[in-house]
Amino acid sequence: MGLYLLDYGAGNVQSLANTLKTLGHEFQWISSPADFYKATSLIFPGVGAFGSAIDGLKSRGLFEPLREYLLSGKPYFGICIGMQVLFQSSTESPSSPGLGIVPNVIDLFDNADKSVPHMGWNSVEFLDPAETELEAWTRPPTITLSTHTAPNISGKIRRRPNGPTPQRSMAKKYFCLPPQSARRVAAHIRSSAQLNSAHPRAARPPLPKAKDGLTKRIIACMDVRSNDDGDLVVTKGDQYDVREKAPAPAGADPDAHISARAAGAVRNLGKPVALAARYYAEGADELDTVDPDGTPHSALEVAATYFRAGADKVSIATEAVYAVEKMAAHGGVGDGTSAIEAIAHAYGRQAVVVSVDPRRVYVDPSYDGPHKDELVFGKPDGPESERGKVWWYQCTVRGAGGPPTVCGPACKGRGEAWSRGDLAEQHRPRWHRSRFDLDLVGLVRRSVRIPVVASSGAGSKEHFVQVFEATGVEAALAAGIFHRREVGIDEVKEALKTANIAVRK
Structure with a gap:
């Protein structure tokens, strides 16, 4: 009995498992159909196409047991594809019928006036202003990776404002939520997506927004290589050469001694895990x-x-x-x-x-x-x-x-x-x-x-402001200036905020 994770063969399982362990939650993996009867709560991790997920469930004999679990009413947290499989079908894989728990079809977002997928940090709002029991979930921006959506089946379901986004809520998304209890997350998803739609609540149309809630993304790039001792390091190429330059022999033609000048050690700008932790904090x-x-x-x-x-x-x-x-x-x-x-x-x-x-x-x-x-x-x-x-x-x-x-x-x-x-x-x-x-x-x-x-070319925080204002791109990436602390990610975001460009805090 207890919390179980479902691995259909292609999902983002290790990241979720690490998160649960960090939060101090014990769990077990679904290894056979019989495990569904032992589970008191179930998480279906994200990442995957609709058809391949359905095929993976069926080939492992888990499709019908999962459906029976869902119909039992026990808590279920479906992330991304784990939510999509609840539907009848998806235009992503028209020949693959879903579980049919939710009587709707997953369809593509309209990209006429926006880029699809919705990729990045966005805001979340309640369609029912009186519903405040989960207000904490809306405070931090929520990361979304969305290409598909389905009609709103309950006025209680949330939407992500993104300009004139259609009022649809069961979107193909990966939620990177605040570090709360896994059971509380499951309760949130279960209360948000009412699986029993026999008595749907009337949807309340949201007020129009002056500006969408999708933020511009700042990405730190790490070129990871093995140095001559076999250790993984973050490096940075100079004209694609990641080795420190050794001086050419005195009086020699520099162009004739490229190998000599590139004979130094692999440029070491830090350890991957340490830098990743620093960028996360920034x-x-x-x-x-x-x-x-x-x-x-x-x-x-x-x-x-x-x-x-x-x-x-x-x-x-x-x-x-x-x-x-x-x-x-x-x-x-x-x-x-x-x-x-x-x-x-x-x-x-x-x-x-x-x-x-x-x-x-x-x-x-x-x-x-x-x-x-x-x-x-x-x-x-x-x-x-x-x-x-x-x-x-x-x-x-x-x-x-x-x-x-x-x-x-x-x-x-x-x-x-x-x-x-x-x-x-x-x-x-x-x-x-x-x-x-x-x-x-x-x-x-x-x-x-x-x-x-x-990507490539940034040397100051002003360059990030410039590229977003001049081109309308969704994200900007840099490497060396972040590694060497010449420009901080927090400095870039502060400059963008000053320029009234939406960023995640």
Whole structure:
């Protein structure tokens, strides 16, 4: 008897298990159908696509036992996909019937006037102002990772204000809630989502909001490598070289002694866990860990390992460029074999991030080639080195060390047909610590309807204000300036607040 966790085979199980242990709660895993009869409360962890979750439950013989548990009325906390499976079906996987406890269909959010998924920290409000017993849940912003929604089945259910978001509440979301009791969390979800909808309460339309509650995200990026002693360290590349420079021999041609100048130790900016803890304390909205080491395993196998360890998203870079170029050559249709498609099929489109690493290709002002719609013209009042010049952005591969591609960032945006997670733009280092490349970031933002992360180039807190005000991106990322304490995440957020840009406190 007691608290049980349900593992259907692909969820974010370790993160939740660690949280429960930290909070001092004992629990057991559902290992057989008989365990449902022993459980007095049940948590279904998040991460996953609707179809793969249903298939996982059925293949383990857990589908009908879970349904019987739900009909018994015992407490149930469904996170993300654990909530979605309660419904009849989902447009994400139309051929996979759900548990049918909630008589509605999960559908996509409308992205006509907003980026989908809703990704980031948002506010939560009650549709019933008189309902205050769980007011504490609304005080901190709530992190959401949402692509799908269903009609409001009870006036008691909460919604997240995001401009003119449809009044729907049972959204595909991952709640990162305050550190309260797991049983209290379960009680909150159970009271919010009334599984018995025989007597639904009339919904009270919320008052219009002057501004949405979705905050801009500040992301700390950690490039994790093994040093020469085999220890994991956070490093930072200089033109993609992570080793400290050793001086060239006296009188030697510097260009002829690149190996000698790069013969130092791996640059060590700190231990991953220690830095992660520091960024959490400073208010980082997300942590992005980069591990560039190769692996003989498939992208789907690697993604599965990361998700089960606690990651919410994984990024695809070089393979994504080739996949999109292949798709473009076949009329804009994928063949189902790319890493983007494989991971999205198993874990949902919101779980895949496409990472873009472009460089400028300068052309004559009279250029009339295939990238004419992506041309950027140097501004008369811009940097002197850009005046009178014209260029387009070309995606690079293998850390900019591979062969050139024909795909630009706007072309790369076609990857949103498979990936509805972030599109991370990390441009070439010509703007090293001078500012984000606003032309590039703006071009990418205008080309897609998924969230965009601006990366590379930040050297001050003012640069973050500038990129949000000039381009409208959803997030901005930095690494070295945070590692070296040249700029604090708390300083960035204070600058954004002063500029009336919504951020999580």
